[in-house]
Amino acid sequence: MDNEEFRVLLKTLDSFNSYGEDSKRHLVDPRVDIFHGRARNDIALTAKHKELLQELGYKDHLQKVTQAIDSNQAFFDLVLAYSAQHFIPSEDDKNGDAVSPIKDEHNSIKAYLEETLGKYAQGYHAMNMDRDKVRSILKQVAREWTAEGAYERQIINKPIFEWLEKLYPDKDARKDIRIVCPGCGLGRLPFDLCTELGFQAQGNEFSFHMLLVSNFIINIMQQPNCLAVHPFVNSFSNVKSRDIQIRPVIVPDLAASQLLSESDLFSMTSGSFEHVYPLDSYKANCVVTCFFIDTANNIFRYLETIADMLSAGEHWINIGPLLWHFEDDANNIELSVDELKLVIPKFGFEIVHWESIEGVPYSSDLERMGGYRYDVEFWVAKKV
Amino acid sequence: MDNEEFRVLLKTLDSFNSYGEDSKRHLVDPRVDIFHGRARNDIALTAKHKELLQELGYKDHLQKVTQAIDSNQAFFDLVLAYSAQHFIPSEDDKNGDAVSPIKDEHNSIKAYLEETLGKYAQGYHAMNMDRDKVRSILKQVAREWTAEGAYERQIINKPIFEWLEKLYPDKDARKDIRIVCPGCGLGRLPFDLCTELGFQAQGNEFSFHMLLVSNFIINIMQQPNCLAVHPFVNSFSNVKSRDIQIRPVIVPDLAASQLLSESDLFSMTSGSFEHVYPLDSYKANCVVTCFFIDTANNIFRYLETIADMLSAGEHWINIGPLLWHFEDDANNIELSVDELKLVIPKFGFEIVHWESIEGVPYSSDLERMGGYRYDVEFWVAKKV
Numbered sequence: 001m002d003n004e005e006f007r008v009l010l011k012t013l014d015s016f017n018s019y020g021e022d023s024k025r026h027l028v029d030p031r032v033d034i035f036h037g038r039a040r041n042d043i044a045l046t047a048k049h050k051e052l053l054q055e056l057g058y059k060d061h062l063q064k065v066t067q068a069i070d071s072n073q074a075f076f077d078l079v080l081a082y083s084a085q086h087f088i089p090s091e092d093d094k095n096g097d098a099v100s101p102i103k104d105e106h107n108s109i110k111a112y113l114e115e116t117l118g119k120y121a122q123g124y125h126a127m128n129m130d131r132d133k134v135r136s137i138l139k140q141v142a143r144e145w146t147a148e149g150a151y152e153r154q155i156i157n158k159p160i161f162e163w164l165e166k167l168y169p170d171k172d173a174r175k176d177i178r179i180v181c182p183g184c185g186l187g188r189l190p191f192d193l194c195t196e197l198g199f200q201a202q203g204n205e206f207s208f209h210m211l212l213v214s215n216f217i218i219n220i221m222q223q224p225n226c227l228a229v230h231p232f233v234n235s236f237s238n239v240k241s242r243d244i245q246i247r248p249v250i251v252p253d254l255a256a257s258q259l260l261s262e263s264d265l266f267s268m269t270s271g272s273f274e275h276v277y278p279l280d281s282y283k284a285n286c287v288v289t290c291f292f293i294d295t296a297n298n299i300f301r302y303l304e305t306i307a308d309m310l311s312a313g314e315h316w317i318n319i320g321p322l323l324w325h326f327e328d329d330a331n332n333i334e335l336s337v338d339e340l341k342l343v344i345p346k347f348g349f350e351i352v353h354w355e356s357i358e359g360v361p362y363s364s365d366l367e368r369m370g371g372y373r374y375d376v377e378f379w380v381a382k383k384v
Numbered sequence: 385m386d387n388e389e390f391r392v393l394l395k396t397l398d399s400f401n402s403y404g405e406d407s408k409r410h411l412v413d414p415r416v417d418i419f420h421g422r423a424r425n426d427i428a429l430t431a432k433h434k435e436l437l438q439e440l441g442y443k444d445h446l447q448k449v450t451q452a453i454d455s456n457q458a459f460f461d462l463v464l465a466y467s468a469q470h471f472i473p474s475e476d477d478k479n480g481d482a483v484s485p486i487k488d489e490h491n492s493i494k495a496y497l498e499e500t501l502g503k504y505a506q507g508y509h510a511m512n513m514d515r516d517k518v519r520s521i522l523k524q525v526a527r528e529w530t531a532e533g534a535y536e537r538q539i540i541n542k543p544i545f546e547w548l549e550k551l552y553p554d555k556d557a558r559k560d561i562r563i564v565c566p567g568c569g570l571g572r573l574p575f576d577l578c579t580e581l582g583f584q585a586q587g588n589e590f591s592f593h594m595l596l597v598s599n600f601i602i603n604i605m606q607q608p609n610c611l612a613v614h615p616f617v618n619s620f621s622n623v624k625s626r627d628i629q630i631r632p633v634i635v636p637d638l639a640a641s642q643l644l645s646e647s648d649l650f651s652m653t654s655g656s657f658e659h660v661y662p663l664d665s666y667k668a669n670c671v672v673t674c675f676f677i678d679t680a681n682n683i684f685r686y687l688e689t690i691a692d693m694l695s696a697g698e699h700w701i702n703i704g705p706l707l708w709h710f711e712d713d714a715n716n717i718e719l720s721v722d723e724l725k726l727v728i729p730k731f732g733f734e735i736v737h738w739e740s741i742e743g744v745p746y747s748s749d750l751e752r753m754g755g756y757r758y759d760v761e762f763w764v765a766k767k768v
Contacts, residue, residue, distance in 0.1 A: 321621075
């Protein structure tokens with residue numbers, strides 16, 4: 001593992017490990033302080049206000065928020081205990097000079113982390129961006145691996161699945177068709193392509209946050225419905241009732257490892273899509289990009305890579321918005337829908353279908369009063 | 385003017401004055417750099433990629449973005465030239481010792497600003513938060529004072545207006561009914577209550593950004609449809625075509641100063657709602673809060689203030705979400721809908737109507753592919 005990769009991994013592990021402490025410090029402690037009139041900016045609660053808060057069960061609620069955070073930390077502790085070892089470099093790996101591999105004398109991941117973090121400067125510790133990712137991965141878990149997420153998944157899967165069934169009507173032949181899903185998050189889409197439709201499918205993901213959690217859910221967890229997480233605990237706003245914030249979801253809705261145990265249809269790759277593909281050992285027959293292409297710095301390179309992965313007559317299916325991820329850093333090219341329609345054919349594709357689907361939620365809390373709704377573009381392009 | 389108020393005013397004026405330069409530095413310059421391969425993080429455009437960008441008119445578009453920014457700056461220059469003088473303290477005012485009043489020898493607001501900013505430390509200059517406010521006020525202008533905003537306004541106004549017409553069916557008598565609208569933004573709601581329904585209405589606003597622009601639009605501009613602003617220029621994402629980003633809106637859709645010239649129905653107050661009200665010189669008969677109550681640090685104090693403004697039998701009408709503005713700073717009490725229903729009666733109100741209205745946009749670009757949609761709570765409460 002090279003030095004920079006190790007730095008990102010260590011920040012990621014730290015953010016999982018310190019989620020609970022950090023969340024309580026930001027969500028619970030200041031609200032307790034407000035109640036007791038010792039907040040940095042006092043909001044001047046009177047005796048009557050405090051009495052009302054008591055009646056509403058304000059402190060009980062903060063207690064429940066604390067418990068929900070603890071439950072999330074317990075989930076991340078399991079991810080660290082069972083999944084992190086597959087990512088932390090060992091002494092046998094070829095490592096950069098600033099990499100600290102895990103050794104036999106480390107009795108646990110926590111012990112390794114504690115010792116290792118102590119040796120490194122601030123840049124190797126979790127930053128706000130890493131903490132944001134930990135919080136948002138809880139919602140990603142709800143989207144991908146719970147029954148509650150079925151509604152969101154179904155909206156997006158429907159047009160993809162319909163087209164795949166049209167392109168590959170012979171179900172028995174699908175086991176020889178390889179579909180690659182770049183930026184697959186926690187891997188549910190390629191998993192469903194295998195288990196529901198019978199294709200070979202390979203997910204690809206770059207983020208250590210995603211990889212650690214998807215490995216845990218897909219490869220480690222043996223039973224469905226065995227862990228509770230509280231994905232919505234981090235926001236106090238826009239709720240009809242307090243319970244909305246602290247309600248759990250049950251993970252996973254099905255046991256991936258069981259369903260995949262006698263199948264070799266499913267696989268995952270880690271690393272940057274543009275660097276991993278085309279992959280000599282896994283010639284794709286189809287590429288499905290879902291909420292992915294707007295993660296490009298250079299969208300043209302994405303298009304080139306997808307084109308390089310496919311042979312003439314094979315298909316690329318896309319669904320997602322154009323909310324360019326690096327827009328705020330001005331470190332990408334943002335294309336409009338019209339421009340994509342002009343550009344895609346220049347990379348060797350014929351556009352065979354294009355439609356817009358409006359008002360789509362993505363890892364949203366559907367019980368909240370409002371949220372972001374995407375209008376997504378769905379297209380099918382054939383390599384010529 | 386006290387020292388802190390002056391500091392906030394100066395930051396505000398600076399943010400209006402430097403909007404154009406700042407926007408070009410963040411929106412245009414780095415994208416030109418990307419094209420020329422001299423960006424901080426190079427995205428490795430090949431000759432083919434550059435050729436495609438040329439074909440798509442990438443640099444032409446950046447030119448148009450620049451023009452749109454310049455047009456917005458021209459609008460803010462007018463706001464500064466005609467509206468700022470009503471807010472900058474003069475030598476005759478009672479001023480704090482750190483306040484620099486405007487003097488006769490300042491030939492223009494720009495000259496005053498340039499000289500004054502030079503004398504003060506960083507804390508008196510525009511910060512990122514001030515710049516965010518300038519960008520978002522362009523969208524607020526589109527919502528409140530353009531024909532394009534009519535759709536958004538109408539969704540929110542409809543239930544309010546229907547209830548006011550029910551409560552005050554005698555149109556002739558409305559000129560003696562005083563409605564206060566706390567947090568009225570650019571003042572369109574109280575303006576419409578006067579000109580469409582015939583009430584007396586008083587807007588209240590705390591933000592200098594809002595006050596400077598609303599004063600300019602309502603009191604200074606003499607003609608409808610005379611200025612173009614480009615409220616959507618600051619985002620490159622989620623557009624069907626490039627033109628969506630750079631399209632103008634025409635301000636104002638009607639000339640408020642003309643319509644109000646022979647009327648004394650409309651007025652505005654500036655300052656924090658809780659400090660201004662109840663106002664001895666303006667006894668309210670009705671309070672209308674619109675996208676306002678979640679701006680409270682202490683929602684109970686808001687409720688007390690509204691209750692103090694009204695006499696028995698008079699009404700408070702509310703519409704808006706519960707997206708508590710100070711949640712991220714943990715510097716407020718966040719109540720749920722259920723809790724508000726329990727608490728409001730404790731402040732001397734009887735709830736006479738309550739409903740939820742779903743999927744409401746607020747200062748949103750409706751031509752974009754997606755955006756935030758609010759589920760708002762609408763209620764009518766009678767002071768007992």
